[in-house]
């Protein structure tokens with residue numbers, strides 16, 4: 001009987017059910033108590049990779065047991081789960097391929113919540129969200145950069161700028177992606193972010209230069225992690241048999257480790273430098 005109930009409890013833990021309540025004593029308990037809200041609402045272009053992204057983040061949460069996830073997939077859920085008061089239910093927010101001007105019930109409260117110590121994580125078109133019409137939008141200021149444009153999908157070699165950060169320590173010196181839609185970023189200042197992945201040449205015409213792909217930064221007491229990778233399903237998903245796969249499974253495995261490391265870092269679960277390398 002004792003053995004059975006232990007098994008039952010373990011099952012609940014694996015499902016991420018038991019420790020989603022208030023944190024209690026002990027580091028392990030606190031870790032499992034981190035709650036993350038995954039936002040996939042779009043008001044502009046809608047990526048077909050969104051269901052894949054939702055699935056993968058859920059799997060990473062369950063497998064790592066580092067955090068539990070809740071989702072905001074439409075305006076109704078955003079209105080309910082993202083009020084100034086409801087934001088207190090979460091330790092971090094993931095904007096996975098969001099686009100456009102999102103109907104946040106209280107945008108200022110949201111940005112202040114991150115500034116106050118929560119984690120903010122965004123993938124790919126998370127930077128194609130809330131564009132400023134008059135100067136830089138506070139959201140882009142928080143993120144540290146903003147989508148400008150992209151050209152045809154290409155293969156790139158992303159140069160690792162921090163070989164010890166949890167989001168990049170598994171890459172070695174570079175991360176080669178066989179095919180992806182690579183963003184060009186504007187309103188970006190390397191003196192305000194800690195760079196994680198960059199290109200040393202233009203993704204398409206290959207002219208030498210400095211093109212940010214992924215970075216992290218402190219925002220008040222909060223932590224921000226961004227990666228512009230995440231357009232294609234086969235970047236997110238490790239299923240070897242998925243339809244239309246071009247990127248090798250190893251690329252998606254490395255991508256998942258990249259975002260899991262970034263999420264853990266943004267939640268304060270793993271240490272990592274956030275000091276800008278450019279003075």
Ligand SMILES: [Zn+2]
Nearest residue numbers: 047124181231
């Ligand atoms: Zn895209």
